[in-house]
Amino acid sequence: MGCCSIELSLTNLILFGVLYFVGKKALKLFKQWKIDRMLEKWDDAPKDKLILHTVWRSKLLPSASPFGLKLETYLRMAKIPYELDTKDVMGPKGKFPWITYKGAHIADSQLIIEFLNKKLDISVNKNTSKEQLAIARACRVVMEEHFFWGLIQYRFIDNVKAVPQLTKIPAMFKLLLPLRSCLLKQRMIDNGIGKHTPTEIYQMTEADLHTVSGALGSKKFFGGDEPCEDDCAIFGGVAQAVWGLPGSSFERLCDGELKNLKEYCERMKEMYWPDWENCMDKS
Amino acid sequence: MKVHTYLRMTQIPYKIDGKDPFGPKGKAPWISLNGEHVADSEFIIAYLNRKCNKDLNKEHSVDQLALGTAVRVMLEDQFSWGMALERFVFNPQEFRKVFGKNLLYDTIILTFGGSVAYKRAVAQGIGAHSREEIEGIVSKNLRAVSSLLGDKKYILGDMPCQDDCAIFGQLGQAVWGLPNSNYEKLVHSELTNLRDYCFRIKDLYYADWDQLISRKRKSA
Numbered sequence: 224m225g226c227c228s229i230e231l232s233l234t235n236l237i238l239f240g241v242l243y244f245v246g247k248k249a250l251k252l253f254k255q256w257k258i259d260r261m262l263e264k265w266d267d268a269p270k271d272k273l274i275l276h277t278v279w280r281s282k283l284l285p286s287a288s289p290f291g292l293k294l295e296t297y298l299r300m301a302k303i304p305y306e307l308d309t310k311d312v313m314g315p316k317g318k319f320p321w322i323t324y325k326g327a328h329i330a331d332s333q334l335i336i337e338f339l340n341k342k343l344d345i346s347v348n349k350n351t352s353k354e355q356l357a358i359a360r361a362c363r364v365v366m367e368e369h370f371f372w373g374l375i376q377y378r379f380i381d382n383v384k385a386v387p388q389l390t391k392i393p394a395m396f397k398l399l400l401p402l403r404s405c406l407l408k409q410r411m412i413d414n415g416i417g418k419h420t421p422t423e424i425y426q427m428t429e430a431d432l433h434t435v436s437g438a439l440g441s442k443k444f445f446g447g448d449e450p451c452e453d454d455c456a457i458f459g460g461v462a463q464a465v466w467g468l469p470g471s472s473f474e475r476l477c478d479g480e481l482k483n484l485k486e487y488c489e490r491m492k493e494m495y496w497p498d499w500e501n502c503m504d505k506s
Numbered sequence: 507m508k509v510h511t512y513l514r515m516t517q518i519p520y521k522i523d524g525k526d527p528f529g530p531k532g533k534a535p536w537i538s539l540n541g542e543h544v545a546d547s548e549f550i551i552a553y554l555n556r557k558c559n560k561d562l563n564k565e566h567s568v569d570q571l572a573l574g575t576a577v578r579v580m581l582e583d584q585f586s587w588g589m590a591l592e593r594f595v596f597n598p599q600e601f602r603k604v605f606g607k608n609l610l611y612d613t614i615i616l617t618f619g620g621s622v623a624y625k626r627a628v629a630q631g632i633g634a635h636s637r638e639e640i641e642g643i644v645s646k647n648l649r650a651v652s653s654l655l656g657d658k659k660y661i662l663g664d665m666p667c668q669d670d671c672a673i674f675g676q677l678g679q680a681v682w683g684l685p686n687s688n689y690e691k692l693v694h695s696e697l698t699n700l701r702d703y704c705f706r707i708k709d710l711y712y713a714d715w716d717q718l719i720s721r722k723r724k725s726a
Contacts, residue, residue, distance in 0.1 A: 331634070334635070356650075360647070361573070368583035368631075413630065434576050437571065437573075438569070438576055
């Protein structure tokens with residue numbers, strides 16, 4: 224009897240393991256199949272129109288996604304007309320924002336910008352020195368690869384119940400918010416930063432705002448007197464701290480000690496978003 | 507390499523333990539000092555600055571230091587992913603030249619390490635791209651660092667700052683730790699100021715470099 228139950232438990236364990244791996248693979252294939260079907264629908268979009276697929280408008284700023292705000296600001300800076308789609312948010316590689324243009328579907332804000340620069344022969348960096356561009360690039364990476372996790376910690380892990388105040392959430396998604404929170408926490412642990420306490424995470428990411436503020440100094444933009452391409456990304460991230468994280472230490476820093484960042488955001492907003500108020504969700 | 511270099515720059519004597527590489531929070535490196543254990547290189551440096559009254563940044567202004575930090579974060583939070591993927595996923599056969607012990611050990615580390623590195627890179631975001639795209643992104647970061655360094659001795663000028671330890675820790679991998687990679691080719695051909703920077707720091711703070719490597723080869 225004893226040996227029989229050990230055998231049964233082992234069999235169960237092996238079976239469970241096999242089911243787990245098969246299930247994981249099947250889910251991955253199903254997700255890819257869904258994305259492929261969705262992309263087929265957009266294959267028929269008019270070839271001369273650029274369609275920007277991104278998250279729907281938020282209540283506090285035009286986009287609660289730093290990458291969405293970055294890309295839209297770039298399109299305005301480069302004067303590329305675009306149409307917004309907020310229904311098919313997730314694109315190729317499971318990322319957003321993504322674009323459909325001349326039959327191509329491209330994801331990742333930075334790769335999209337490089338694609339459009341090449342396709343349309345655009346250069347918004349003409350008046351910026353190589354050194355200034357390098358500083359702007361470094362600050363973009365600080366905001367996109369490090370500060371981003373402070374934003375996630377505050378918005379989706381520590382204050383997830385306040386997300387509906389930032390953006391409309393369909394009823395079904397509201398139920399899934401705690402799961403989303405757990406998945407994002409796991410992503411942060413995989414990154415490494417999630418192994419720290421929330422206090423340490425905020426300390427490290429507040430330092431990012433100090434870094435970017437120090438690098439900006441008294442300049443109007445990171446490109447100097449005129450914005451450069453990476454100003455779009457830096458604005459996309461810093462604007463979240465200024466308007467999109469109410470009650471956070473990030474907001475307090477931008478209102479107080481690092482007010483050059485808030486003034487910078489106001490300048491970018493005035494330059495590229497004269498319709499800012501109309502681009503928010505007023506419902 | 508970052509913490510090693512900081513300890514040598516600040517002349518804090520230390521002893522290496524290679525048996526328990528992962529400490530509190532499951533991170534490496536970590537330190538033990540007078541019964542206190544600290545993980546994460548930035549927290550280690552901040553802790554030792556306080557405990558041992560060190561300040562590598564006193565010669566530099568706040569604005570200058572911001573530049574050093576921006577370069578550090580760019581390397582630690584993007585170049586390091588390119589390095590991990592190069593080592594464990596795209597070019598694992600070269601891994602053995604840097605870390606190799608024996609065939610069984612290397613196979614286990616590469617199999618396990620490869621899938622963990624890939625999974626974490628996907629969670630971070632960069633792993634969703636192709637190898638060429640990742641190399642493109644990371645190479646542009648190296649070019650930006652090269653532009654910012656220029657012909658200066660250290661990232662901020664003639665005197666090193668705290669972030670030079672981290673920057674050397676990352677760039678040193680491109681110079682010595684990623685054999686036959688495009689990153690190695692880049693720092694030895696187009697971005698030679700990065701290679702020269704690394705050799706400068708190595709000559710200044712690692713007089714025993716060859717002995718450290720030969721000790722490792724003997725024990726392997």
